[in-house]
Amino acid sequence: MQDKPRIAVPHIAVIGAGAWGIALACAASRSGARVTLWSRSPVPEGNRILPRLPGVVLPEGVSVTSSLPVQADLTLVAVPMQTLREMAPKLRGTSPLVACCKGLERDTGKLPLDILGEFHPDRPLAVLSGPNFAIEVAQGAPAAATIAATSLDQARSHVGLLSSPSFRLYASDDPTGVQIAGAAKNVIAIGAGIAMGAGYGENARAALITRAIVEIGRLSDALGGRAATIAGLSGVGDLILTCTGVGSRNYSLGYALGGGAKLADILAARNTVAEGVATAPALAESARRLAISMPITETVAAFLAGSLDLDEAHRQILHRPTTTE
Numbered sequence: 001m002q003d004k005p006r007i008a009v010p011h012i013a014v015i016g017a018g019a020w021g022i023a024l025a026c027a028a029s030r031s032g033a034r035v036t037l038w039s040r041s042p043v044p045e046g047n048r049i050l051p052r053l054p055g056v057v058l059p060e061g062v063s064v065t066s067s068l069p070v071q072a073d074l075t076l077v078a079v080p081m082q083t084l085r086e087m088a089p090k091l092r093g094t095s096p097l098v099a100c101c102k103g104l105e106r107d108t109g110k111l112p113l114d115i116l117g118e119f120h121p122d123r124p125l126a127v128l129s130g131p132n133f134a135i136e137v138a139q140g141a142p143a144a145a146t147i148a149a150t151s152l153d154q155a156r157s158h159v160g161l162l163s164s165p166s167f168r169l170y171a172s173d174d175p176t177g178v179q180i181a182g183a184a185k186n187v188i189a190i191g192a193g194i195a196m197g198a199g200y201g202e203n204a205r206a207a208l209i210t211r212a213i214v215e216i217g218r219l220s221d222a223l224g225g226r227a228a229t230i231a232g233l234s235g236v237g238d239l240i241l242t243c244t245g246v247g248s249r250n251y252s253l254g255y256a257l258g259g260g261a262k263l264a265d266i267l268a269a270r271n272t273v274a275e276g277v278a279t280a281p282a283l284a285e286s287a288r289r290l291a292i293s294m295p296i297t298e299t300v301a302a303f304l305a306g307s308l309d310l311d312e313a314h315r316q317i318l319h320r321p322t323t324t325e
């Protein structure tokens, strides 16, 4: 009798044991992969519950390590955006790297794949982004996201490895559009939160989200991204989630600001990341450099910097000359 062909179980590394890293480890395990989750703080042997998502028990197929590098078939990088440059050189190996963080580097305006590319010019790079609250993905509730790489075949191969019935992935060859959308939605979510916290109402929020889609599209277009990407999961999909879901850290930060809280006090009371705070000035600077009009982004950045108060921010948005749609 002939031996059955042996199908190797893929090995997926997840770098970062924050909420999103834990959720991705759970999702990758559900896809049938063996998973190694890298945590910066050592995790005692046998601990299956990690601090960032306390209600979630890691599946059997996930092991946790605090050593690097982790050799795997695919590496998902889920550290906060402002720590990516520090992490990138430590990710030695040959596996494709998938950036799962959302934002721009504060000091350079660089996108996640620009940073990974500086340290890994010969490695395949991709980005994963979409409307995904970590807790729901960790629990296996239905969700969808996009994986984008310059090669559609490469993106499809990552989709094949990571997809499961509860985590539906779509392949894209527009990593620029996906990264811009994922970065910008956090800034807009802060704006939506400010509008709601200040009591401007649902009409204001809907208008803000819709006009944000236009301004994000302008920047993405200038950088070579596609309009269809901004209309997709990483764009409109994530704007809907993050600008309306009270579970969003960016939205809730904005909401508190709109209600009169001070940014420093909100940040001091949190130990989770709200990427829009550091991304807002970088995004506004990128828009200025490219002469792209992004009035909502500019206003959120100025409000966060303390150079506009709520009334001035309101005026800056609503007293602009009328235009066409």
Ligand SMILES: NC(=O)c1ccc[n+]([C@@H]2O[C@H](COP(=O)([O-])OP(=O)(O)OC[C@H]3O[C@@H](n4cnc5c(N)ncnc54)[C@H](O)[C@@H]3O)[C@@H](O)[C@H]2O)c1
Pocket (backbone or CB within 6 Å): 016, 017, 018, 019, 020, 021, 040, 052, 078, 079, 080, 081, 083, 086, 087, 100, 101, 102, 103, 132, 133, 134, 135, 271, 272, 273, 275
């Ligand atoms: N939480 C979500 O629902 C979600 C969903 C999709 C994407 N993301 C993105 O994933 C990224 C990570 O967010 P998160 O929610 O997992 O973060 P988090 O707020 O849960 O925690 C951040 C984690 O990063 C770790 N960390 C801090 N400094 C570090 C460093 N220098 N090197 C390595 N690790 C460091 C912390 O120990 C902590 O575990 C962000 O870019 C975020 O936008 C988050």
Ligand SMILES: O=P(O)(O)OC[C@H](O)CO
Pocket (backbone or CB within 6 Å): 102, 130, 131, 132, 133, 134, 186, 189, 238, 241, 242, 247, 248, 249, 250, 251, 273, 274, 275
């Ligand atoms: O909680 P937030 O605002 O960081 O949003 C989390 C995810 O990015 C939503 O897709």
